[in-house]
Amino acid sequence: MGVLILTAVAEVVRDPTLTLADGYWIGPLPWTPLGVGLVISGATVVVVFGTASAWLQKGVIRRAVTMLASALAACWWFVALLPPPRGAYCPDCLAPVPDPLTYAYSLPEVALAGLILPAMLIGAMALTTAPQRPRGR
Numbered sequence: 001m002g003v004l005i006l007t008a009v010a011e012v013v014r015d016p017t018l019t020l021a022d023g024y025w026i027g028p029l030p031w032t033p034l035g036v037g038l039v040i041s042g043a044t045v046v047v048v049f050g051t052a053s054a055w056l057q058k059g060v061i062r063r064a065v066t067m068l069a070s071a072l073a074a075c076w077w078f079v080a081l082l083p084p085p086r087g088a089y090c091p092d093c094l095a096p097v098p099d100p101l102t103y104a105y106s107l108p109e110v111a112l113a114g115l116i117l118p119a120m121l122i123g124a125m126a127l128t129t130a131p132q133r134p135r136g137r
Contacts, residue, residue: 003035024108036105043119047073050122057129066125069118076114080104 008023018026027035047070054066080100104111 001035001039003031003038007031007035032105033101036101039116040100040104040111043115044073044077046119046123047115050119050126053126054122057126062125062128066122069121069125073115073118073122076111076118079114 004024004027005020007027008020011023011026011028012018012020024032051066051070054062077100080103081098083098084096104115
């Protein structure tokens with residue numbers, strides 16, 4: 001996220017009439033794709049390993065929350081890996097290939113709601129510990 005924020009701020013510093021959102025959309029190469037790739041891969045790693053970590057701990061609520069959040073992240077990846085829609089018929093053109101990074105860059109609000117926020121929730125569930133009851137004799 002830091003790379004994306006810094007590139008957006010750099011664009012705003014160059015042209016003060018821009019907003020941070022404008023700076024995001026102008027984002028220079030290679031920094032913006034690098035930032036998007038780091039965010040998407042980091043969120044995916046947190047979803048996978050955070051879900052496993054949360055499932056190893058006790059708690060039905062923890063497991064239910066992480067299951068729902070990981071299902072939402074899996075749905076995001078399913079949609080991101082669908083082939084993009086085709087335009088006009090072109091017999092000599094190559095078939096379009098799925099590109100999750102372009103999908104995340106083009107629809108940042110969908111990436112935030114479908115992958116990043118679930119990863120944050122799963123990470124919080126994995127890092128918190130269930131309260132321990134004292135054992136009676």
